[in-house]
Amino acid sequence: MNWGNNMLYDRIFAGALLVLSGLIAWTAFHFDVPFQYEPLGPKAFPIILSIVLAACCVWMIVKPDKNSWHPTKEILTKIVIGLVIMVLYAALFEEAGFIIATTIVGAIFSWLFGEKPLKAFLYALALSLISYFLLADLMELNVPTGLLLGDL
Amino acid sequence: MDVLHYLSIGFSVALTPLNLGLVLAGCFIGTLIGSLPGIGPINGVAILLPLAYSVGLPPESALILLAGVYYGAEYGGRISSILLNVPGDAGAIMTTLDGYPMAKRGEGGRALALSAVSSFFGSMGALLLMVIFAPLLSKLAIQFGPSEYVWLMIFAFTCLATMVGKRPIKTVVGVVIGLLFATVGIDSGTGILRFTMGIPNLFDGVDFLVVVIGMFAISEVLILLESWARNDLKLTPVGKSFISFSDIMAVKWVILRSTLSGFLIGVLPGTGASIASAVAYGTEKRFAEGKDDHFGDGDIRGLAAPEAANNASAAGSMVPMLTLGIPGSGTTAILLGALLMFNITPGPLLFEQQPNIAWGLIASMFIGNIALLVMNLPLIGLFVRLLSIKQSYLVPIIVMLTFVGIYSIHGDTFDLFFMIVLGVFAFILRKLGFSLAPVILGLVLGEVLEENLRRALSISGGDWSILLNGTMTYVLAFATVAALTAPRILKALKK
Numbered sequence: 280m281n282w283g284n285n286m287l288y289d290r291i292f293a294g295a296l297l298v299l300s301g302l303i304a305w306t307a308f309h310f311d312v313p314f315q316y317e318p319l320g321p322k323a324f325p326i327i328l329s330i331v332l333a334a335c336c337v338w339m340i341v342k343p344d345k346n347s348w349h350p351t352k353e354i355l356t357k358i359v360i361g362l363v364i365m366v367l368y369a370a371l372f373e374e375a376g377f378i379i380a381t382t383i384v385g386a387i388f389s390w391l392f393g394e395k396p397l398k399a400f401l402y403a404l405a406l407s408l409i410s411y412f413l414l415a416d417l418m419e420l421n422v423p424t425g426l427l428l429g430d431l
Numbered sequence: 432m433d434v435l436h437y438l439s440i441g442f443s444v445a446l447t448p449l450n451l452g453l454v455l456a457g458c459f460i461g462t463l464i465g466s467l468p469g470i471g472p473i474n475g476v477a478i479l480l481p482l483a484y485s486v487g488l489p490p491e492s493a494l495i496l497l498a499g500v501y502y503g504a505e506y507g508g509r510i511s512s513i514l515l516n517v518p519g520d521a522g523a524i525m526t527t528l529d530g531y532p533m534a535k536r537g538e539g540g541r542a543l544a545l546s547a548v549s550s551f552f553g554s555m556g557a558l559l560l561m562v563i564f565a566p567l568l569s570k571l572a573i574q575f576g577p578s579e580y581v582w583l584m585i586f587a588f589t590c591l592a593t594m595v596g597k598r599p600i601k602t603v604v605g606v607v608i609g610l611l612f613a614t615v616g617i618d619s620g621t622g623i624l625r626f627t628m629g630i631p632n633l634f635d636g637v638d639f640l641v642v643v644i645g646m647f648a649i650s651e652v653l654i655l656l657e658s659w660a661r662n663d664l665k666l667t668p669v670g671k672s673f674i675s676f677s678d679i680m681a682v683k684w685v686i687l688r689s690t691l692s693g694f695l696i697g698v699l700p701g702t703g704a705s706i707a708s709a710v711a712y713g714t715e716k717r718f719a720e721g722k723d724d725h726f727g728d729g730d731i732r733g734l735a736a737p738e739a740a741n742n743a744s745a746a747g748s749m750v751p752m753l754t755l756g757i758p759g760s761g762t763t764a765i766l767l768g769a770l771l772m773f774n775i776t777p778g779p780l781l782f783e784q785q786p787n788i789a790w791g792l793i794a795s796m797f798i799g800n801i802a803l804l805v806m807n808l809p810l811i812g813l814f815v816r817l818l819s820i821k822q823s824y825l826v827p828i829i830v831m832l833t834f835v836g837i838y839s840i841h842g843d844t845f846d847l848f849f850m851i852v853l854g855v856f857a858f859i860l861r862k863l864g865f866s867l868a869p870v871i872l873g874l875v876l877g878e879v880l881e882e883n884l885r886r887a888l889s890i891s892g893g894d895w896s897i898l899l900n901g902t903m904t905y906v907l908a909f910a911t912v913a914a915l916t917a918p919r920i921l922k923a924l925k926k
Contacts, residue, residue, distance in 0.1 A: 292863055296604070303611065303626070312621055317885055318893030321618040321625060324881040325611065332607045335600050344598060348862045354657050361656045362855065365649065368834060369847035377835070385827035392659055392823035399823065406827055410835075418486050420839040 289343030297336040304329040361391060376425015377415075381407035434562060437782070441790030444491060445798055450791070453488075453496040454799045459806065461503020466511055466814045467825065470651070471520025472504035473762050473868075477647040478829065480769055481640045481836030490773035491788045495795040497769060498749070501762050502554060502796065505704060505745045506803050509546045509738060510814055514539060514667045522704025522741045525712045529726065529733030534667040536729060540811075544674035545731055546738040547807040549686050553739030554800045556690035557697070557746035562793060564698075565782065569754040572779035577887035578898050582907035584880045587700030587757050589914045591869055594702050602869045605860070609873020610880065612637050619878075620885060632845045639768045641837055641850050642874060646867050648833045649854025652826060654861065659822055669815055682735040685715050693740030697747020703760030703868075704741040711740030746796065753777050753789050756879065761868030768875045 307325040315321075350358070364387050371380035385403030390396055415422040444450060464475035476497050483493040508523035513530035526546065533542040575583070592602040615626045616636030627633040689711035696707040715736040716726045726733045748759030749766075756777040758764040770777055775788060782789045807814075837846050857867055891897035899908060 288863055292859070306626065310623055310625065312623055315621055317620060317889035319885045319888045321621050321623055324884065325614050325625065328607050328611050328614070332604065332611070335604045335607065338600055339604070344864055347864060350657065357656050358653055358858075361653060362851070365652075365830065365851050365854075366848070368830070369844055369851060372834060372838060372847060373844050381827075381831050385831060388827045388830060389823045391656065392821070392826055394821075394823040402824060403827055406831065410831060414835055418482070420482070420485050420835060421842050422835060422839070423842075 288346045288348065290340050293336040293339035293343070297333055297340070300329040300332040300336065303332075357391065361388070364388065364391075373423045374425060377422045378407045378411050379425060381410070434566060437566075437786050437790045438562065438794060440786045441792075441794030444787045444791030445495065445794035450492050450495050450795060451798070453492055454499050454795045455802050457496040457499020458503040458506075458799045458803050461500035461505075462507035462510075462803065462806065462814055463503075463817060464500065465504030465507020465520075466817055467507075467820065470829070471508065472501050472522075473520070473765065474647050474651055475500050475504050476762055476765050477643045478832050478836065480765065481644065481840055482832070484640065484769070484772060485836070485839040490770065490775055491791045493769060493773065494766065494788065494792055497766055498792055498796060499799050501766070502742065502745045502799065503803060505742050506547070506550050506807060507814065508741075509550070510543065510811075511818055513542045513546065513734075514669070514815065515818065520704075522708055522744075524705065525708040525737035525741075526734065528712065528737075529728070529730050531667070532727070532729035533731075533734065534670075537668075537670045538672045538729070539667055539669040541670075541672040541674055541678070541731075542729075542734060543669065543811050544808060545678055545682070546734055547804060547811075548674060548679060549682065549689075549735040549738040550742040551800055551804040552686045553690045553693060553742035554746050554796070556687070556739075557694040557743035558793065558796055558800070560691075560694050561746055561750055565750050565754050565789075565793075568750060569779040569782045572755050575755075575779070575903065576901075577883040577890065578900060579903050579907060580883040581880065581887060581898060582904055582911065583700075583755060583757055584876050584883075586907055586911045586914065587751075587872070587876075588869075589911050590700050590702055591872065593914055593918050594706060598864065601863075601865045605865050605867070605869030606873040609870040609875075610877040612642060612870075612874045613877020614881065619882070630845075632841075632843065632849070637874075638840065638846065639772060639874065640840055641846050642853055643765055643768065643871060644833050644837055645850035645853030646857035646870065648829060649850060650857035650861060650867075652830060653854065653858045655822060655826060669811070678731055682732055685718075685732045685735050686739045688714065688718075689736040689739040690743040693743030694747040696740075697744030697759055698750050700751050700757050700759050702744075703748055703762075704744045707744035707747075708737035708741040711736040749792070749796075753781055753792070754779060758872060758875065761871055764868065764871045764875050768871070771875065 304326050307322050307329070310322050312320060312322070364384050368380055368384040371383070382403045385406050386400040389399035389402055394402065411422060414420045445454065460479070461472070461475060464470050465472060479500055480497060483496055488496065505522065508518065508520055509526045509530065512518045512523045512526040513534050516527050516531040518524045518527055530542050530546065533539070588606050591606065592599040615633055616624070617634060618625055624634060692711055692714065693707040696702050696710060712733060715732050719726060719732055724730065748763045750759070752758045752763040752767050756767065758767045767777060775785065834847060837850050840846065860867065887897050888895070898904065
């Protein structure tokens with residue numbers, strides 16, 4: 280068996296899922312069920328699933344696929360930046376409001392995909408203003424106004 | 432005739448100004464989304480779903496819109512396949528084989544028109560089959576009890592595992608993850624909380640939309656971030672060539688055969704456009720062998736076959752979704768989830784009790800297909816120009832739409848963070864070679880599967896032998912075993 284480096288991802292993932300399936304089974308087994316009218320109850324289904332999952336994980340650990348993902352440092356950084364911005368977007372969305380959050384986040388994304396900073400900012404600004412009108416007024420969606428307009 | 436009566440109900444629903452507008456909008460948006468490289472039908476439907484929900488469309492209208500996007504995107508997928516050699520999604524891979532060589536020798540216009548016409552006949556043919564077979568299937572399904580449903584779902588998962596992806600085990604893991612997601616929240620039988628980890632937002636269960644958007648759209652953005660480097664793609668000019676009548680006559684049998692096989696493959700649970708188009712292409716290639724065959728360097732038969740088949744399978748995969756409540760593909764799983772959100776449970780009774788939804792959808796698909804053909808012949812220039820839209824403009828729009836869509840459901844930022852977490856999880860899954868369709872299928876079917884299993888066992892008082900009781904359960908169990916073993920046997924026979 281090859282425990283070498285190039286089969287590691289599958290094994291790590293399957294190992295994590297294996298632990299998770301154990302946790303699921305344990306949690307399900309300890310459900311506090313005060314009354315129950317049917318033979319199977321709420322415990323059985325999750326327990327069956329966790330057994331299937333555990334079996335699959337063991338199989339994956341024994342016979343993993345080769346790693347097919349070889350990201351460069353540059354790509355990893357990009358993905359992490361993208362993630363951080365999305366988290367930022369989620370944090371700002373309600374507090375700062377749609378227009379401000381979308382302008383900032385949209386500009387960074389546009390820049391990440393190769394736009395020049397100023398052009399990216401202008402595009403994001405136009406995008407957020409136009410779509411605010413479309414989404415909030417035309418489609419009457421729940422779009423947070425945040426700082427800019429106060430709570431109208 | 433019953434069918435004609437119901438169809439007329441359907442058309443009366445589909446022809447109201449709102450629904451007619453939505454069909455056209457859906458088809459247009461779908462073609463647009465499908466033609467953008469990298470954003471396939473699933474992402475299109477996923478991104479638009481929360482918007483359609485929050486705007487407060489009635490269920491049949493929302494479904495009509497989303498279905499329009501779905502088959503519109505199957506149409507649009509061919510544009511980037513033919514002109515860029517980049518398939519928009521897995522179902523369009525086969526189109527590149529002969530479509531791109533045609534475009535390279537200056538017949539882009541002919542290839543685009545021919546594929547539009549093949550797509551049109553493919554979907555129309557499949558729709559006619561759907562009108563005939565869907566009511567029959569629902570009549571059969573009316574006699575299904577809980578045991579039969581349990582088997583149907585196991586059958587669907589088995590088909591998915593053995594036919595999709597390289598590693599069946601990874602598909603099974605995906606399905607189980609989806610099923611486990613479905614168990615989160617209050618248990619309907621006893622009222623106890625399961626796996627909520629004390630988070631109030633999870634008491635009602637994991638929100639379907641958050642999972643779909645997180646897993647598809649957010650992970651797609653991460654994938655785009657990774658793969659972005661192809662701004663230097665060369666667009667092959669469309670050219671002045673166009674389709675001729677003799678072209679159509681030359682491929683009429685190809686289209687007919689591919690439509691039939693595409694529809695059947697679409698109806699099979701778990702198998703969708705990618706398999707349908709591959710099978711059709713392979714079949715036609717074998718048929719053409721020795722008869723002036725240029726497959727692989729721009730044979731019109733090699734273009735017509737996968738295009739007819741993938742559109743036929745899109746219609747075909749609606750059949751089990753509407754009649755059994757069991758989706759035939761990842762995208763129809765999302766459509767099913769959409770229906771469940773509107774408190775409509777598809778199943779054998781849908782066709783009789785809510786004809787406005789089932790038949791309204793079918794009628795709208797007839798209209799949509801005509802609209803797509805009309806749109807795609809003269810407007811092709813517009814869609815082609817869209818191909819050159821820069822990712823730097825596109826990605827901010829995708830991110831914005833996903834956030835607005837999710838926030839507008841509950842107005843709670845918890846959903847946004849949860850969506851990102853799921854997006855990262857899905858990204859890891861995709862990088863490890865898992866496909867996401869099984870997860871979504873598991874998620875939509877989880878509750879139904881558990882409910883039917885528990886119902887079956889309460890009927891029998893806990894005796895598991897009820898799962899093999901009655902002819903239909905045997906048939907389905909046999910079909911499951913066949914789906915499990917058939918690929919191996921076929922492989923062995925080939926050797």
